[in-house]
Amino acid sequence: MATDEIRLQAVVTRFREAGVNGALGDCPVRGILDKISDKWSMLIVLELADGPLRFNRIRRAIPDISQKMLTQTLKELQRDGLVSRKVYPTVPPAVEYELTALGTSILRPFSVLIEWADASWETIAAARSSYSEQNAA
Amino acid sequence: MATDEIRLQAVVTRFREAGVNGALGDCPVRGILDKISDKWSMLIVLELADGPLRFNRIRRAIPDISQKMLTQTLKELQRDGLVSRKVYPTVPPAVEYELTALGTSILRPFSVLIEWADASWETIAAARSSYSEQNAA
DNA sequence: CGGAATCCCTGAGGATACTG
């Protein structure tokens, strides 16, 4: 509906003014979106979606992540307050990572994105094949 | 509400099963999300949100993009069917880029993400400062 | 188990110059 369109435009426009035409470093929104575009953050957050997990459990869940990147990304997520870390002083040590309230709140934007991707990938695949068809030697 | 939570979980779980635990190349959803996480795609799409623009107009709107990356990203967006390209045979040539219906449809997921970022950046900033406080030498 | 530290390499992407 029309009011919805207007709202969308407002959001987009505000983003542009703050993020692209303004000073880049000063735009918190663009800074955060850069984090979204991080290679691993989103995957890890999604893994933690249905409960706390331990380090190596996450590692196994995302086969193609290196230990270094997992450590590093978890630290960043912690620093940003999306993930909490709990250490149990057992032997050997057990460490649990869990989404905070903030971390949980980002699941909704993510799911909207995933739903779009899921609904659109066939259209995109079709566009690609007709594109390469057109550009066939 | 609860039914909403269940729906969210379902989306997230389906993504994980298809994308992370499965064969990576076979998962169209993860492939598409990789494109979202592209450094420039989202910015360009947002620039085109309120109407067609010409090449150098986009370039000026995103000051820190190189012409190489703009060309390349526009080509990818075209190939994926998000953006259409219209050439006017004038002298000098004029080329207009415009969102397709598919391209317009991704604005909504984007706006949800932006709204989240806009609503959360203060919380994140606070988390960061208390984090660095804790880890002060 | 859950990391930290180091070394190393690839490829995304910037700078520059040229063309229709």
Added chain:
DNA sequence: CAGTATCCTCAGGGATTCCG
């Protein structure tokens, strides 16, 4: 104006090794 074609840099991230 709207690109194409090279060259080159540098940081993201993999592989490996070591530690409490």
